[in-house]
Amino acid sequence: MQPPKIASFQPPRRTLMGPGPSDVPRRILDAMARPTIGHLDPAFTDMMEQTKTLLRYAFQTENKLTFPVSGPGSVGMETCFVNLVEPGDKVIVCVNGVFGGRMLENVKRSGGVPVVVEDAWGRAVDPAKVEAAFASHPDAKILAFVHAETSTGAQSDAAALAAIARKHGALVIMDCVTSLGGTPVLIDAWGIDAAYSGSQKCLSCTPGLSPVTFSQRAIDKVKARGTPVQSWFMDLNLVLGYWSGEGKRTYHHTAPINPLYGLHEALVMLAEEGIENAWARHRAQHEALKAGLEKLGLEFIVPEAERLPQLNSVTFPEWVDDAAARARLLNEFNLEIGAGLGALAGKIWRIGLMGASARRENVDDCLKALAAVLGK
Amino acid sequence: MQPPKIASFQPPRRTLMGPGPSDVPRRILDAMARPTIGHLDPAFTDMMEQTKTLLRYAFQTENKLTFPVSGPGSVGMETCFVNLVEPGDKVIVCVNGVFGGRMLENVKRSGGVPVVVEDAWGRAVDPAKVEAAFASHPDAKILAFVHAETSTGAQSDAAALAAIARKHGALVIMDCVTSLGGTPVLIDAWGIDAAYSGSQKCLSCTPGLSPVTFSQRAIDKVKARGTPVQSWFMDLNLVLGYWSGEGKRTYHHTAPINPLYGLHEALVMLAEEGIENAWARHRAQHEALKAGLEKLGLEFIVPEAERLPQLNSVTFPEWVDDAAARARLLNEFNLEIGAGLGALAGKIWRIGLMGASARRENVDDCLKALAAVLGK
Numbered sequence: 001m002q003p004p005k006i007a008s009f010q011p012p013r014r015t016l017m018g019p020g021p022s023d024v025p026r027r028i029l030d031a032m033a034r035p036t037i038g039h040l041d042p043a044f045t046d047m048m049e050q051t052k053t054l055l056r057y058a059f060q061t062e063n064k065l066t067f068p069v070s071g072p073g074s075v076g077m078e079t080c081f082v083n084l085v086e087p088g089d090k091v092i093v094c095v096n097g098v099f100g101g102r103m104l105e106n107v108k109r110s111g112g113v114p115v116v117v118e119d120a121w122g123r124a125v126d127p128a129k130v131e132a133a134f135a136s137h138p139d140a141k142i143l144a145f146v147h148a149e150t151s152t153g154a155q156s157d158a159a160a161l162a163a164i165a166r167k168h169g170a171l172v173i174m175d176c177v178t179s180l181g182g183t184p185v186l187i188d189a190w191g192i193d194a195a196y197s198g199s200q201k202c203l204s205c206t207p208g209l210s211p212v213t214f215s216q217r218a219i220d221k222v223k224a225r226g227t228p229v230q231s232w233f234m235d236l237n238l239v240l241g242y243w244s245g246e247g248k249r250t251y252h253h254t255a256p257i258n259p260l261y262g263l264h265e266a267l268v269m270l271a272e273e274g275i276e277n278a279w280a281r282h283r284a285q286h287e288a289l290k291a292g293l294e295k296l297g298l299e300f301i302v303p304e305a306e307r308l309p310q311l312n313s314v315t316f317p318e319w320v321d322d323a324a325a326r327a328r329l330l331n332e333f334n335l336e337i338g339a340g341l342g343a344l345a346g347k348i349w350r351i352g353l354m355g356a357s358a359r360r361e362n363v364d365d366c367l368k369a370l371a372a373v374l375g376k
Numbered sequence: 377m378q379p380p381k382i383a384s385f386q387p388p389r390r391t392l393m394g395p396g397p398s399d400v401p402r403r404i405l406d407a408m409a410r411p412t413i414g415h416l417d418p419a420f421t422d423m424m425e426q427t428k429t430l431l432r433y434a435f436q437t438e439n440k441l442t443f444p445v446s447g448p449g450s451v452g453m454e455t456c457f458v459n460l461v462e463p464g465d466k467v468i469v470c471v472n473g474v475f476g477g478r479m480l481e482n483v484k485r486s487g488g489v490p491v492v493v494e495d496a497w498g499r500a501v502d503p504a505k506v507e508a509a510f511a512s513h514p515d516a517k518i519l520a521f522v523h524a525e526t527s528t529g530a531q532s533d534a535a536a537l538a539a540i541a542r543k544h545g546a547l548v549i550m551d552c553v554t555s556l557g558g559t560p561v562l563i564d565a566w567g568i569d570a571a572y573s574g575s576q577k578c579l580s581c582t583p584g585l586s587p588v589t590f591s592q593r594a595i596d597k598v599k600a601r602g603t604p605v606q607s608w609f610m611d612l613n614l615v616l617g618y619w620s621g622e623g624k625r626t627y628h629h630t631a632p633i634n635p636l637y638g639l640h641e642a643l644v645m646l647a648e649e650g651i652e653n654a655w656a657r658h659r660a661q662h663e664a665l666k667a668g669l670e671k672l673g674l675e676f677i678v679p680e681a682e683r684l685p686q687l688n689s690v691t692f693p694e695w696v697d698d699a700a701a702r703a704r705l706l707n708e709f710n711l712e713i714g715a716g717l718g719a720l721a722g723k724i725w726r727i728g729l730m731g732a733s734a735r736r737e738n739v740d741d742c743l744k745a746l747a748a749v750l751g752k
Contacts, residue, residue, distance in 0.1 A: 009426070011419055027384075032405075032408050035400070036405070043388050054382060070584065078608055109605075208584065208632025208633075231458075231485065231607060232454055233450045254449065254576060255583065256632075271381070336413070336414045
C-alpha cells in the first residue's frame with residue numbers, strides 16, 4: 001500500500017463563539033505541549049491529585065470522588081447513568097432540549113424506567129411539573145435534569161429541583177456541561193449527587209475531558225448495586241482504584257496525559273481569577289452582547305429570567321440564509337457561532353460567551369461581524 | 377470556598393520505555409498546541425477525512441469505517457464488543473494475559489456467552505485450541521483475540537487465528553493496541569472484522585485516542601442488530617453520522633480537537649517514514665536491546681518466535697527490589713520502564729521500544745541505566 005501524501009495540518013485562527021469549544025488561551029495550549037510522562041509516574045499522579053482539588057473548587061464541593069473522565073462530556077453523562085441507574089429503577093428525567101433528550105436515551109439504555117417531564121425548548125424546567133411527577137411516582141429513585149441546556153441557552157433552577165428530589169429521597173443527576181465555571185454551580189449547597197461537565201466550555205480547555213463529581217450517597221448506591229455496571233470502561237468500582245488516591249494506585253486505563261496538563265492549567269487559571277470573578281465576567285460580557293444584539297434587532301428565544309449569560313440563543317430575520325450567513329461569518333470574519341440543534345435547527349443562532357471567549361473584544365468583533373452579515 | 381493555590385504543572389523530562397506512553401516527538405506536541413477550532417469547522421472535518429485516510433494506511437485496510445474513537449484504547453475495545461456482540465451471542469475469547477481477560481469481561485458485560493481459550497501468560501494463542509473451540513462450538517459467532525499482549529510481550533499469529541474464524545463463518549475482533557505501527561498489522565490481508573488500537577504506543581502520540589476499523593461484514597452485523605447497543609456514546613449507528621463522511625455531518629459529541637491534531641501529525645510522520653521502514657526500525661532496535669539485555673543476564677519470558685520486538689518482558693534477579701529498582705531508574709536516570717501486570721506483577725519488567733522510543737539512543741541509555749541498577 002502506498003503511503004498517502006498528506007501534509008501537517010495548520011488550522012486557521014478562529015474566534016470561537018459557538019456553544020463550545022471556546023477560545024483556548026495560549027497558556028493552556030502550551031501546557032498541553034509539555035513533554036509526555038507516564039500515567040503512573042509519581043509526578044503525574046501528584047498532578048492528578050491537584051486536579052481533583054482544583055475541580056472541587058470549580059464544582060464548589062467537598063466530594064472526594066471528583067475527577068475528569070477520560071472522554072468527552074457524553075462519556076461523563078453515560079458514566080453517571082450506567083453507574084447510578086440499575087435495571088428497573090424509575091428515573092424522572094426532565095427534557096427541555098437536546099441534552100435532556102440524551103439523558104432520556106441514557107436512562108433507557110441503562111435499563112431504567114423513565115418518567116419524562118417535558119418543557120418547551122427555550123424554557124427552564126418547571127419545578128411544579130417535577131413535584132407532580134414525584135407525587136405520581138413516589139418510588140422514583142433518581143431525578144435527572146440539565147442545568148444549562150446547551151441546545152437552547154435556558155438555565156433551570158437547580159437548587160429548587162434538587163430540593164424536590166431530596167424531599168422524596170431521590171438521588172439527583174445534573175448536567176452542568178455548559179454552566180461549570182460560567183455561572184454558579186453549587187454541588188454541595190444544592191445537594192447534587194452526580195454531576196458531569198465538559199472541558200471545552202467555560203473552562204476554556206480543549207474538548208475531550210469530562211469533569212465529574214459524586215456524593216457519598218451516589219457512591220453508596222454504586223457499591224450496593226445488585227447487578228454489574230454494563231460498561232467496563234465507565235464502571236466506577238474499577239475507575240476508583242486509579243482515581244481515588246486511597247492506597248496503591250491500580251492501573252485501569254492509560255489516562256490522556258497531555259490533555260490533562262491542559263485541564264490542570266485551565267483550572268489553575270480559574271483559581272487565579274477566582275470563580276466569583278469568572279461568573280461576574282460572563283455576566284458582564286453577556287450584558288454587553290445582549291445590548292448589541294437587541295440593537296441589531298435579534299430576539300432572544302429564552303425569557304430573560306431563565307437565560308444563561310454564556311449562551312445566547314437568538315432568532316434571525318426570515319430573509320437570512322442560515323448556512324450562508326454562518327459560512328460568511330467563518331470565512332470573512334473567522335468567527336464561529338453555533339447553529340440551532342434538533343428541533344431548533346435552521347431557526348436560531350447560538351452565540352457563546354464561554355471561558356476566554358467571554359471578553360469585550362470578542363463581543364465587539366461578533367457584533368460587528370453580525371452587523372455586516374445582516375446588512376446593518 | 378477559597379481558591380486553591382496551585383502552580384502550573386511542569387513535568388520532568390523522562391525517557392519512556394515502558395508499555396506506553398512512548399516518547400512523543402516535539403513535532404507532535406507542537407501540533408497539539410495549535411489553535412483550537414470548532415469540531416464542525418470545514419477545516420477540521422477536512423482534517424478528519426485525512427486522518428481516516430492515514431489510519432487506513434496504518435491498518436493496511438480499505439475499510440471505509442476507520443477512525444479514531446474519542447477515548448483511550450479501552451473505549452476502542454468496548455466499542456467493538458458492545459456493537460458486535462448481541463445478547464446471547466457465543467464468543468470464543470482467547471486469554472493469554474491481562475488484555476485477553478479484559479476482552480472476556482467485555483463479552484460478559486455485553487451479554488455475550490464466552491467460550492474461553494486459555495494459554496499461558498507469555499505465550500502466543502495456540503491456533504489448535506481455537507480450532508478445537510470452534511469444533512465444540514460451531515455456533516460461535518465471534519472470535520476475539522489480542523494480537524500483541526501488552527502485559528507479556530507475546531505476539532499471536534493473527535493470520536492463522538483469523539483464517540480459522542473465517543472458515544467457521546465467525547467475525548474476528550482483534551486487539552492491536554501495542555502492535556499498530558510497530559509490527560505488521562494487515563487488517564484486509566488477514567480478514568479482521570474489527571480492530572482497535574491506541575494512540576500512545578507505536579504511533580508515539582499522546583494517550584487518549586483509539587483508532588478503530590470495521591469491515592463491511594461488521595457494519596452489516598451492527599445494522600442488523602435486533603437489540604439496541606447498550607452504550608449511547610459507543611453506538612456505531614450514531615457515531616457513523618459524524619465520522620462516515622457520507623452526506624451531512626451530524627453532531628454526535630464534541631471531538632477532542634487538539635489531541636486529533638496530534639494524531640494526524642503522528643500519522644503523517646508514519647506515512648513519511650513508510651510503515652515497512654517503521655516495522656524494520658522496531659525490529660532492529662529490538663535486536664540491539666535484546667543483545668544488551670542478554671549480556672546483563674536478563675531473560676525473556678516469551679519464546680523467541682513469539683516475541684514482540686516493541687515490548688520486551690524480562691525476569692530480573694531474585695535479589696532485586698522491583699519497586700526500588702524502577703524508582704531508581706526513574707529518579708536517577710529519568711527512565712521509565714514498565715512493571716509486571718496482574719499475575720506477573722513483581723516478577724517481570726516490561727521494556728518498551730515503541731514509536732519514537734525505538735531508536736538507538738534509547739536502547740543505549742536504557743542498557744546503561746539497567747547495568748547501574750543491577751550493579752554491573
